[in-house]
Amino acid sequence: MRRSPLLLTLLLVFQTVFAQNYDMPARASDLASPTNLTLLPLKSKHYAVEVMINDKGPYKFMIDTGSAVSVISQRLANKLNLTKIKQVKYTRDDKKYNASLYRIPKMTLNDAQIFDYDVLVYPEPSFIGYMKKSFNEDIDGVLGIGAFYHYLLTLNLPEKELTLHSGELSADKDTKTYQNQEKIPIVSVVFKDPKHSKKMSFVVDTGSNEQFTLPPTVKTLPFKKISSQKILTGSHYGEKAAMKVKITANAMWEDKEFEDPTVVYNTGLYDSNVNFGVMGLGVMKRLKITFDQKKHLVKVE
Incomplete structure (x- = not known):
């Protein structure tokens, strides 16, 4: 049988349990013009981008539009000395789990900056660990779609490009x-x-x-x-x-x-x-x- 990795369990756990409070940064910088990030192909056939955190990095985060919230590795949270905000609890398959919420003061995505963004450290076994074990792929975290809430988010998969814009879409025949x-x-x-x-x-x-x-x-x-x-x-x-x-x-x-x-x-x-x-x-x-x-x-x- 062929391995076909799907980020399904992670998606549903996060979006149903955590998305109520931790799904977006507190604020973001305005963009005078669109800013582009290269979508980096992963061995699992997903895509990642490189970001800076508190002016350090770059760090590799997988993009997951099926999750409202974002994840960071415990290793990187410790390395950056991020502040632990609180412990959160959730249930999966009748089992109880704990996850930790850490605050990122500033994340830079090329010309865009998001501020005071709360992200999760997921307990082991984690998806970050699964990527390493199954594909020998090192990622530092996962960016859910909520990370880009304050911008228009364009994913151009044929061109392997992620673009952020300030502004809004118009409700018309094209949307x-x-x-x-x-x-x-x-x-x-x-x-x-x-x-x-x-x-x-x-x-x-x-x-x-x-x-x-x-x-x-x-x-x-x-x-x-x-x-x-x-x-x-x-x-x-x-x-x-x-x-x-x-x-x-x-x-x-x-x-x-x-x-x-x-x-x-x-x-x-x-x-x-x-x-x-x-x-x-x-x-x-x-x-x-x-x-x-x-x-x-x-x-x-």
Whole structure:
């Protein structure tokens, strides 16, 4: 079976437990013009950017638009002598865990600066440790989409570029409103063939390198299978088997069409108390996507 790492467990734990209070920096600098950061490919097929913290670095942080909050390694939090704000508790699979919240006074992303940003140190086993163990990939943390709340965030995957802008999107024919009940961008995708149509919700998630991972409630689809294979999906909670299926259908996200998409059936991959799936880098790699988190708007090019 082929390893296909998905940042699903991390995503759902963070967005349901922590996002209420720790999902954005206190403030950010204004930008006279857009600033660009290079998206660095990781061995896990995710992407990272380099940032400075308190004028030190650079440090490598993976980008995860499927998480509202951000994570830093305990090692780097100690090295930078960051202030521990508080201990937070959460439950996963009926087990109780503790995480520590640390404050970053200043993070610099090229010309952009964010201030007083509270980030989590996740207990072991952590996703940072999983990346090292499984892929020999060293990252210093994970930046959730909330890190960019005060800016327009553009991810241009074909050009491997992340751009931050001051300003806002206009609600017009080129933009669409996304669901924001979890403080992450959740959109509607329609799967259809000549006889069937099924509409489902998906979080736009750079933490997954698949095309579509189905919502937990979806056990079967009415479309013809082209091929199927068992895969391993990995996270710091371990690796689980899942079924990946290529289907004869078109997946439509607004005016973007994906022919014969692949879907991963979510059987115990992440918490079952959500009604959305995950649309990952397998889709996003073709697109340029801009998020306005304040107005809950997305523009897809």
